[in-house]
Amino acid sequence: MIEQGAPRRRGRPRGGTDSRERIIAAAVDEFGEQGYEASTVRAIAARAGVDSALVHHYFGTKADLFAEVVGIPMRPDIDVPGILNGPRELVGERVVRYVLEAFEKPDVRRRGVVLIRTAIGSRLTTPLLAGFLSRELIGRIARTLDVDDAELRATLVASQIAGLLVARYVIKLPALAAASVDELVTRVGPTVQRYLFG
Amino acid sequence: MIEQGAPRRRGRPRGGTDSRERIIAAAVDEFGEQGYEASTVRAIAARAGVDSALVHHYFGTKADLFAEVVGIPMRPDIDVPGILNGPRELVGERVVRYVLEAFEKPDVRRRGVVLIRTAIGSRLTTPLLAGFLSRELIGRIARTLDVDDAELRATLVASQIAGLLVARYVIKLPALAAASVDELVTRVGPTVQRYLFG
Numbered sequence: 600m601i602e603q604g605a606p607r608r609r610g611r612p613r614g615g616t617d618s619r620e621r622i623i624a625a626a627v628d629e630f631g632e633q634g635y636e637a638s639t640v641r642a643i644a645a646r647a648g649v650d651s652a653l654v655h656h657y658f659g660t661k662a663d664l665f666a667e668v669v670g671i672p673m674r675p676d677i678d679v680p681g682i683l684n685g686p687r688e689l690v691g692e693r694v695v696r697y698v699l700e701a702f703e704k705p706d707v708r709r710r711g712v713v714l715i716r717t718a719i720g721s722r723l724t725t726p727l728l729a730g731f732l733s734r735e736l737i738g739r740i741a742r743t744l745d746v747d748d749a750e751l752r753a754t755l756v757a758s759q760i761a762g763l764l765v766a767r768y769v770i771k772l773p774a775l776a777a778a779s780v781d782e783l784v785t786r787v788g789p790t791v792q793r794y795l796f797g
Numbered sequence: 798m799i800e801q802g803a804p805r806r807r808g809r810p811r812g813g814t815d816s817r818e819r820i821i822a823a824a825v826d827e828f829g830e831q832g833y834e835a836s837t838v839r840a841i842a843a844r845a846g847v848d849s850a851l852v853h854h855y856f857g858t859k860a861d862l863f864a865e866v867v868g869i870p871m872r873p874d875i876d877v878p879g880i881l882n883g884p885r886e887l888v889g890e891r892v893v894r895y896v897l898e899a900f901e902k903p904d905v906r907r908r909g910v911v912l913i914r915t916a917i918g919s920r921l922t923t924p925l926l927a928g929f930l931s932r933e934l935i936g937r938i939a940r941t942l943d944v945d946d947a948e949l950r951a952t953l954v955a956s957q958i959a960g961l962l963v964a965r966y967v968i969k970l971p972a973l974a975a976a977s978v979d980e981l982v983t984r985v986g987p988t989v990q991r992y993l994f995g
Binding site (some may be wrong): 677715716717718719720721722725726728729732733735737750751754756757758759760761762763765766767769770771772773774775778782785789790793794 | 991
C-alpha cells in the first residue's frame with residue numbers, strides 16, 4: 600500500500616499518527632529480527648504498509664529512525680565527522696570532551712545510562728547496538744583514517760570510551776566519578792590519540 | 798549460636814552442609830543489603846547463626862566468600878600484586894595479557910560475560926561489584942603506586958580493561974573480537990602503562 604509517492608516537508612501526510620506508530624512498531628520488529636546492519640527502510644516500510652518515502656519524511660535516515668526507536672540520547676554518527684576534522688593533534692582530546700560534556704547533561708546521562716545498561720545487560724539488544732556502533736560510528740571513523748588497521752584503531756577508541764562511560768556513570772567508581780571533565784580529557788585524550796594515529 | 802570456637806582445617810565441622818548453605822544465604826543477604834565494603838564476616842556469621850571462625854574455615858576471607866557467592870571466574874585481587882611486582886616497564890602489557898588470557902578460557906569467558914552483563918545491567922548488583930573492585934583491585938593497585946593520584950590512575954586502568962572486555966567478549970565488536978591476544982597486548986598495554994606511571 601502506497602500512501603505517498605514522495606516526501607513532503609510541509610502539510611500533514613495521509614495516515615498521520617497512525618502511520619507514524621505503525622512505522623515505529625515495524626522498525627522495532629525489523630531491527631529486532633534482522634539487526635541494525637541488515638535492516639532496510641524499504642523492509643520497515645513494507646512491514647508498516649507504507650511507502651519508503653513516508654518513513655524518510657517522518658524519520659529521516661535509517662540511523663535517524665534507529666536513534667528514535669532506541670532512544671539514543673546523542674548522535675555520534677552525526678557529530679564525530681566534525682570532531683575528526685579539526686586540528687589532528689587534538690582529535691583524542693576532542694573525542695573525550697565531546698562524550699563527557701554530553702553525559703554531563705542530566706537528560707543525556709539518564710537516557711545514556713539506561714541505554715548502556717540495556718545494551719550490555721540484555722542478550723537481545725546487545726547485537727543491535729553493536730551493529731549501529733560498527734556501521735555508523737566505528738565505520739565512519741575508520742574511513743577517515745586511511746590505514747590498513749583503521750577498523751581496529753577505531754574499535755579500540757570505542758572500547759576506551761565505553762569503559763569510561765561505564766566506570767564513571769554506570770558503576771560510578773569513586774575516583775572517576777569525582778574527576779572533572781578537564782582532568783579526564785587530559786588523562787584519556789592521549790589514549791584515544793594514540794589508538795587513532797600512534 | 799556458636800557452633801565452633803576456632804577454624805579446623807581437618808575433620809568435618811559441626812553443622813556441615815546445612816551451615817555452609819546458611820552462610821551462603823546470609824552472605825547474599827548481607828552483601829545485597831550493605832554492599833561489599835560495609836559487609837563484615839562477623840555480620841554474615843551472625844545472620845547464619847554460626848561463629849565467624851566457621852565462615853573463615855569454609856570460605857577464607859571476605860573477598861573469597863564474595864567471589865564464591867557472586868561466581869567471579871578469576872581472582873584479580875589475588876593475582877594482580879604478582880603482576881605489579883615484575884619489571885616495571887612491562888606492567889601495562891602484563892595486566893592486559895593476564896586479563897585476556899583468562900578470558901580466552903571458555904569457562905572463565907562464559908562466567909565472566911554473565912557477570913559483566915549482570916553487574917552492568919542490574920541496578921541492584923552494580924554497586925556490589927563496584928565495591929569489590931574498588932576495595933580489592935583498585936585499592937590494591939593504588940597502594941603500590943605511592944603517588945597522590947594513585948586511585949584515579951588505577952581506576953582509569955579499570956575503565957580501559959572493562960571497556961576491552963565489554964567490546965571484545967560482550968558486544969563483540971568485529972575488529973576487537975578478531976584480534977589476537979598478542980596484538981591487543983601491544984596496542985592496549987601502553988595505555989595501561991601510561992595511566993599507571995605516565
